[in-house]
């Protein structure tokens with residue numbers, strides 16, 4: 001059973017394929033909300049707490065076949081549990097807005113779909129160990145080839161998933177759109193192919209709408 005968090009703050013997640021502009025837009029949204037006087041905590045997954053950042057290095061660096069999908073489900077969920085206990089829950093309980101760059105929907109997609117159908121396993125472990133969904137999920141939808149070009153342009157060491165290539169990016173894009181229909185109440189789909197300012201404006205409107213429906 002998925003319990004919704006009882007808290008004063010707002011839990012917003014960003015999802016989308018690699019290079020879709022999530023990190024850029026998380027920063028923009030946090031700036032916007034802080035300007036309007038709100039208290040904001042920006043975080044990311046995998047990571048967001050000391051222990052989860054250590055797990056991040058394990059899962060994102062090294063050979064693409066370093067871990068099986070099943071082992072990854074356990075690692076990402078372990079990281080998420082630590083993140084939830086130490087950062088997300090306390091921040092929400094203090095009435096803050098938490099903006100998280102990726103959350104459980106990424107596990108549903110990357111581990112649930114990329115190497116066979118493991119979605120049921122992801123959901124079972126999520127229900128057992130996490131049990132929380134964001135109040136609002138911003139899905140930045142984006143052409144997969146364009147997203148991969150943008151992601152590759154960044155030059156980092158965290159390339160395990162980017163190395164799965166264009167086919168995975170396309171499957172993830174389609175999967176995220178399906179997921180947005182499954183969880184239509186909390187998802188808002190934003191066109192990530194626009195200029196940065198236009199994407200930011202669409203996201204601000206979606207967040208303001210979420211605030212107005214909560215009051």
Ligand code: ADP
Pocket residue numbers: 016017018019020021022023024025150151153154192193194195196199
């Ligand atoms: P993600 O976090 O989804 O992987 P990033 O925010 O890191 O994506 O963006 C990937 C790259 O694309 C960065 O170099 C960023 O500056 C650039 N970028 C982000 N949004 C846009 C946009 N709307 N148009 C063009 N380039 C963008």
Ligand code: TYD
Pocket residue numbers: 016017018019020022023045046060076101102103104106107108110111151158161162
């Ligand atoms: P991220 O740092 O958000 O990368 P990007 O900015 O390129 O989107 O995430 C790193 C990778 O981790 C990304 O390719 C997706 C993957 N990932 C999973 O496979 N499962 C998960 O549960 C999460 C949170 C991320």
